[in-house]
Amino acid sequence: MAIKVPKDREVPFGAITPAPVRQQELFITSNWRIIRPVIDHEKCTRCLTCYIVCPEPCWSYNEKEDQMEWNWKFCKGCQICINECPADSLTAVPELDFEDGVVRLEKPF
Amino acid sequence: MAQEKMLSGCAAAAQGAKFAEVEVICSFPIRPYTAIMMELARMVANGELDAEFVHGEGEHAQVSVALGASAAGARAYTGSSGVGVTYAFEVYSPAAGGRYPLQMAIADRTLDPPGDFGSEHTDAMSARDQGWLMGWAATPQEVFDNTLINYRVGEDPRVMLPQFVCQDGYFLSHISDKVILPDLAQVREFLPPYKAPHPLSPLCPVSHGPQIRPDQGAPMDAQRAMTFLEVPKVIEEATDDFNRIFGRNYDPFLEKYKMDDAEIAFFIQGAHANTCKSAINHLRKQGLKVGMVRPRWMRPWPTIQIAQALSQVKAVGCVESSTSYGGATRGGNLIHEVRATLYDLENRPLVTSFMGGLGGDVVLLEDFYYMTKILSQMVKDKKTHQLVYWIGFEEE
Numbered sequence: 001m002a003i004k005v006p007k008d009r010e011v012p013f014g015a016i017t018p019a020p021v022r023q024q025e026l027f028i029t030s031n032w033r034i035i036r037p038v039i040d041h042e043k044c045t046r047c048l049t050c051y052i053v054c055p056e057p058c059w060s061y062n063e064k065e066d067q068m069e070w071n072w073k074f075c076k077g078c079q080i081c082i083n084e085c086p087a088d089s090l091t092a093v094p095e096l097d098f099e100d101g102v103v104r105l106e107k108p109f
Numbered sequence: 110m111a112q113e114k115m116l117s118g119c120a121a122a123a124q125g126a127k128f129a130e131v132e133v134i135c136s137f138p139i140r141p142y143t144a145i146m147m148e149l150a151r152m153v154a155n156g157e158l159d160a161e162f163v164h165g166e167g168e169h170a171q172v173s174v175a176l177g178a179s180a181a182g183a184r185a186y187t188g189s190s191g192v193g194v195t196y197a198f199e200v201y202s203p204a205a206g207g208r209y210p211l212q213m214a215i216a217d218r219t220l221d222p223p224g225d226f227g228s229e230h231t232d233a234m235s236a237r238d239q240g241w242l243m244g245w246a247a248t249p250q251e252v253f254d255n256t257l258i259n260y261r262v263g264e265d266p267r268v269m270l271p272q273f274v275c276q277d278g279y280f281l282s283h284i285s286d287k288v289i290l291p292d293l294a295q296v297r298e299f300l301p302p303y304k305a306p307h308p309l310s311p312l313c314p315v316s317h318g319p320q321i322r323p324d325q326g327a328p329m330d331a332q333r334a335m336t337f338l339e340v341p342k343v344i345e346e347a348t349d350d351f352n353r354i355f356g357r358n359y360d361p362f363l364e365k366y367k368m369d370d371a372e373i374a375f376f377i378q379g380a381h382a383n384t385c386k387s388a389i390n391h392l393r394k395q396g397l398k399v400g401m402v403r404p405r406w407m408r409p410w411p412t413i414q415i416a417q418a419l420s421q422v423k424a425v426g427c428v429e430s431s432t433s434y435g436g437a438t439r440g441g442n443l444i445h446e447v448r449a450t451l452y453d454l455e456n457r458p459l460v461t462s463f464m465g466g467l468g469g470d471v472v473l474l475e476d477f478y479y480m481t482k483i484l485s486q487m488v489k490d491k492k493t494h495q496l497v498y499w500i501g502f503e504e505e
Contacts, residue, residue: 002338003331003335005328005331005332009324009325009328010328011321011328011329011332013269013306014206014207014208014317015207015317015318015319015321015329016208016306016307016315016316017315018315018316019315024316026325027320027321027322028322029320
């Protein structure tokens, strides 16, 4: 009598995971996000205020692209970055508006 | 050179830890298990055992220290009794779920209130769903042997689980009996060094016990449940090896005494089983066909083996040295699992239970005779009249 765990729900032995250097690959803490911060790269001045104020941080500066990059796996939609952006380059958009929006009833994660 | 010594259960446990070459020990005093740590402290102090001896600031700290040591790849040992066992409760699931094969010796003791040093199984029994291996010994020799067998089974890569090695407080922990101590070479043949799959180490960083998503919870539980399906096979292999190397004759799961033609049977774990066997010897002289089944493992519960052993008798009396207040039978713990084990059998024996050995009570020969009278009457009437009898409190 084996217990068949679906492949997409498998977990590592004893929940032992490689020690994360940047972020824990297997983890998501964003599935309750209901507001997504959307950036207008034209208005953005690369002042890095969003990176500084984000509790995670979910904003990082991508040097190659010369753009701010947003982390969908950990952003919880707290909207601090939207409030604090001095260039008004961030807008609050409902998560449900997006095809890849996380907070949907049909898929919990 | 193998030597024969008169050792109490506590001293035998300490010898077991010494022969297992444990690397980290965490102590905190509470009687009756405390004598184990006294012995180990003495051995470490005089160089007999090379181990890190840490004083925990409480039993919760003890299991936490042992868990940390095990996570770092060390063979860890700790222990407790009574309310000490329950004080450490928070750490039991992390130890089992984190797959750390540390060992905790429990010399059982009645739980407070108010303060009873006497033996009772409730302390360890209350942790039986936490995912540890666990079982009771009946003699100091078995305490020593179980210490080694439990490390072998617990550290097996197919298992990787912590173990409660239990013994009756006072009756076993503080009364001496013959113990044959082996050669260290024999132990090393039986018990390979502990190899943690992903120890905490700066050389290969890993995260232990990270936060998980709720949808990963059930798969974690399933992983642990699946391991327990594997454990009986590992127990059989380990016990066979043990018997071969040390010249013992253990059945992997049960001690069966005069069960071949038994009509009624006692189901009893721990040291009171020794009295039970003497009682059976006397009862047999009177022509009564009584036998005994003593489980050596509580977790994993040897379901198949118990069903097989008890299927032939007409009535079973579970001797309960632990309490389950408000439980299905309003008595002890063993009867629930025995009845569940026997439920699907074509011909089920009648099953009742006897509350005995609580609070540190001795279970007397006379008590076993009384229990036999009840079981015989049940067989005659083909009926269970009562599910729970309190020994010494019933109207005769």
